[in-house]
Amino acid sequence: xxxxxxxxxxxxxxxxxxxxxxxxxxxxxxxxxxxxxxxxxxxxxxxxxxxxxxxxxxxxxxxxxxxxxxxxxxxxxxxxxxxxxxxxxxxxxxxxxxxxxxxxxxxxxxxxxxxxxxxxxxxxxxxxxxxxxxxxxxxxxxxxxxxxxxxxxxxxxxxx
Amino acid sequence: xxxxxxxxxxxxxxxxxxxxxxxxxxxxxxxxxxxxxxxxxxxxxxxxxxxxxxxxxxxxxxxxxxxxxxxxxxxxxxxxxxxxxxxxxxxxxxxxxxxxxxxxxxxxxxxxxxxxxxxxxxxxxxxxxxxxxxxxxxxxxxxxxxxxxxxxxxxxxxxx
Numbered sequence: 001x002x003x004x005x006x007x008x009x010x011x012x013x014x015x016x017x018x019x020x021x022x023x024x025x026x027x028x029x030x031x032x033x034x035x036x037x038x039x040x041x042x043x044x045x046x047x048x049x050x051x052x053x054x055x056x057x058x059x060x061x062x063x064x065x066x067x068x069x070x071x072x073x074x075x076x077x078x079x080x081x082x083x084x085x086x087x088x089x090x091x092x093x094x095x096x097x098x099x100x101x102x103x104x105x106x107x108x109x110x111x112x113x114x115x116x117x118x119x120x121x122x123x124x125x126x127x128x129x130x131x132x133x134x135x136x137x138x139x140x141x142x143x144x145x146x147x148x149x150x151x152x153x154x155x156x157x158x159x160x
Numbered sequence: 161x162x163x164x165x166x167x168x169x170x171x172x173x174x175x176x177x178x179x180x181x182x183x184x185x186x187x188x189x190x191x192x193x194x195x196x197x198x199x200x201x202x203x204x205x206x207x208x209x210x211x212x213x214x215x216x217x218x219x220x221x222x223x224x225x226x227x228x229x230x231x232x233x234x235x236x237x238x239x240x241x242x243x244x245x246x247x248x249x250x251x252x253x254x255x256x257x258x259x260x261x262x263x264x265x266x267x268x269x270x271x272x273x274x275x276x277x278x279x280x281x282x283x284x285x286x287x288x289x290x291x292x293x294x295x296x297x298x299x300x301x302x303x304x305x306x307x308x309x310x311x312x313x314x315x316x317x318x319x320x
Binding site: 012013014015060062079080081082083089091093095101103104105107123125126 | 172173174175220222239240241242243249251253255261263264265267283285286287
């Protein structure tokens, strides 16, 4: 996998930056973020199954999804879309309901690269460095990486 | 005025912290943040008149307001409410439409103090230190302070 997720979490600031390239155009990667059925297929680590429970990917809309593990454990996430600009930009809040009032603000940009490829990059802002580090120590980065690998596999399958 | 706004903007981090006390209970200060007619009376500096153009202060709702100066200049702001918990907590996004894609995430807590007084405190997270400093250099702090002074005057008038 050459299109690996790169996460940077600088010391002393309450955010992290993430970037990943895809062998597919920005519009396809964007679509995988706003189609609830596709989103449920790829978001999160492999061991969790996702059920979307509301998904309005437009400026001013809301979303909620619930992830379930094999032992019946449930993990719910919710947020609001501040801006959704097709094929380009998503700005949304994100909260794990098990860690309430620690929502982050997520900037996500989609950009085309030559040769039908694209690059997605973003910044997630947390209410404190401690909150960011708690998310990181929960295995978030591995879950993001696994999810985005699945996203690329879905695009490969859809375009095969 | 002993209940002055205190703003702290530490070097090198993309947020600012703000706090202010009021001679009125948390529930009254909270209400002034969620009643659109009252909100339009106090938000912003004296020289601007505010028109609320959508205001749904519930979790998942949106808002927009437009401020006008005597020369006909217009300044529009919009955002989404991630969480609204009556009398206690508001978590929302905030964007000046003239500076698009630089939205902040605003944490706002309302707490009662002895003697019928209360304290409001919050953190605003910006996408970068530069964005925060651009807002600060635009006179935002003076505008916030003037607005909250007006809020307290409205409460004094309403309870006189």
